[in-house]
Amino acid sequence: MTLRIFVINPNSSQAVTDHIRRELERVKRPDTELTVVNPQHGPASIESQYDRELVKPHVLDLVRRANDEGYDVAIIACFSDPGLDASREISSIPVIGIEESTLHVAAMLGHRFSPVTAFPKHVPTRDLHVRMGGFEHAYASTLITGMSVLDMEADPTTTKGRILAEARRAVAEDGAEVIVLGCAGLSGYAKDIERELGVVVLDPTAVALKVAETFADLGLRHSKIARFATPPAKEIR
Amino acid sequence: MRIFVINPNTSESVTEHVRHELERIKRPDTELTVTNPKHGPVSIESAYDEALATPGTLELVRQANDEGYDAVVLACFSDPGLDAAKEISEIPVIGIEEATLHVAAMLGHKFSITTTGRNRAPTREIHVKLRNVETAYASALVMDMPVLEMDANPEEAKARILELARKAIEEDGTEVVILGCAGLAGYAEDIERELGIVVLDPSSVGLKIAEAMVDLGVSHSKVARFATPPKKEIK
Numbered sequence: 001m002t003l004r005i006f007v008i009n010p011n012s013s014q015a016v017t018d019h020i021r022r023e024l025e026r027v028k029r030p031d032t033e034l035t036v037v038n039p040q041h042g043p044a045s046i047e048s049q050y051d052r053e054l055v056k057p058h059v060l061d062l063v064r065r066a067n068d069e070g071y072d073v074a075i076i077a078c079f080s081d082p083g084l085d086a087s088r089e090i091s092s093i094p095v096i097g098i099e100e101s102t103l104h105v106a107a108m109l110g111h112r113f114s115p116v117t118a119f120p121k122h123v124p125t126r127d128l129h130v131r132m133g134g135f136e137h138a139y140a141s142t143l144i145t146g147m148s149v150l151d152m153e154a155d156p157t158t159t160k161g162r163i164l165a166e167a168r169r170a171v172a173e174d175g176a177e178v179i180v181l182g183c184a185g186l187s188g189y190a191k192d193i194e195r196e197l198g199v200v201v202l203d204p205t206a207v208a209l210k211v212a213e214t215f216a217d218l219g220l221r222h223s224k225i226a227r228f229a230t231p232p233a234k235e236i237r
Numbered sequence: 238m239r240i241f242v243i244n245p246n247t248s249e250s251v252t253e254h255v256r257h258e259l260e261r262i263k264r265p266d267t268e269l270t271v272t273n274p275k276h277g278p279v280s281i282e283s284a285y286d287e288a289l290a291t292p293g294t295l296e297l298v299r300q301a302n303d304e305g306y307d308a309v310v311l312a313c314f315s316d317p318g319l320d321a322a323k324e325i326s327e328i329p330v331i332g333i334e335e336a337t338l339h340v341a342a343m344l345g346h347k348f349s350i351t352t353t354g355r356n357r358a359p360t361r362e363i364h365v366k367l368r369n370v371e372t373a374y375a376s377a378l379v380m381d382m383p384v385l386e387m388d389a390n391p392e393e394a395k396a397r398i399l400e401l402a403r404k405a406i407e408e409d410g411t412e413v414v415i416l417g418c419a420g421l422a423g424y425a426e427d428i429e430r431e432l433g434i435v436v437l438d439p440s441s442v443g444l445k446i447a448e449a450m451v452d453l454g455v456s457h458s459k460v461a462r463f464a465t466p467p468k469k470e471i472k
Binding site: 012042043049050051052053054083085086089125132226227232235236237 | 283295354359461464
């Protein structure tokens, strides 16, 4: 039976959406059917908590659409998982965050992982998300490319070179055993870097797609006991 | 000193309640504006509600900056949009949850937090981790009472809290009780008198911390976590 997966790029950049679609089409199973979309409104990239807050209502609309249109799983394809908990509250199908799923997989692949991020500004977010997910002991460091999300997307060669240099340093100095490409715009860059580096490099969007396929195969759903319980019905003005 | 208090839900009755209580405890030289967004949920009882309440809250944070206020208080115990608010604000933004958790950790070995429903107990666990106060967290006291009902029915709310708090002192090692909802503003004194241990009203604590920050002339570090967001197109 065909598996229908709804992938949400939470930013409003069509170029990023097309990039993700292209990469995921290459790694999906033959019986998986992908819909990859972005909201019409909201920031063009997500590089602050402010950006994350502004995308959440739009992500939630798309999660509702995925449920209404009978998809099997939804994926939030931004490495900060904006709106993940709220999405699970309103969803009866599984919602996979590319950050959460990749951190779990990374923790199974090596003693410590290092996520790659754009700017020093994002390091505290990585620290906080690692804490929230309970991964403190598997966290080595955060690596910085010094390039914006849209630049990393537009210039793969420079981006890969910077990541390689940072990753080599992290493996040597920080105890990193797994590198996580912490931005959906880096989708598809993992294999080249891994070949040069010689340690596992994870592409979170690809990992999330595989986790989504697994959840659907196993017929899994989020527990609705407390954390992801359906929100009480109320007036929203 | 001019302090801008945001009730992030859209219920004017809750805003009135918070205003009434804060007017009683503010310093004489503090001038309060207490307001709520026009759009968004009437109460905040899920991550979904939080996500929908945040954009309206952020607009009000901007307004407080534009209108020359000295500090902002976010008066909802889940601090919706707090980090984003600090990013776009020059003046200090005080989340009543964050402020109260830090104060509670100085008042007793462990604290317990009242919460509306069972679905909010995990939120409390996650937030104590985020705020680095896990070791001081005893338990969530689940009231099974919606926010608007707590606001409308003080006697019933106080009785439930008292019963849950007594049990937590016996069983969970609780030394401080936090009223984890802005709708419970003003209920602390009565409960504390009966209970015999410290009961914190987060909106009051948030206001006093705001006054303290302004007196100290401090605001958020802009090095990384609360750095101003990069300018970009927002479609």
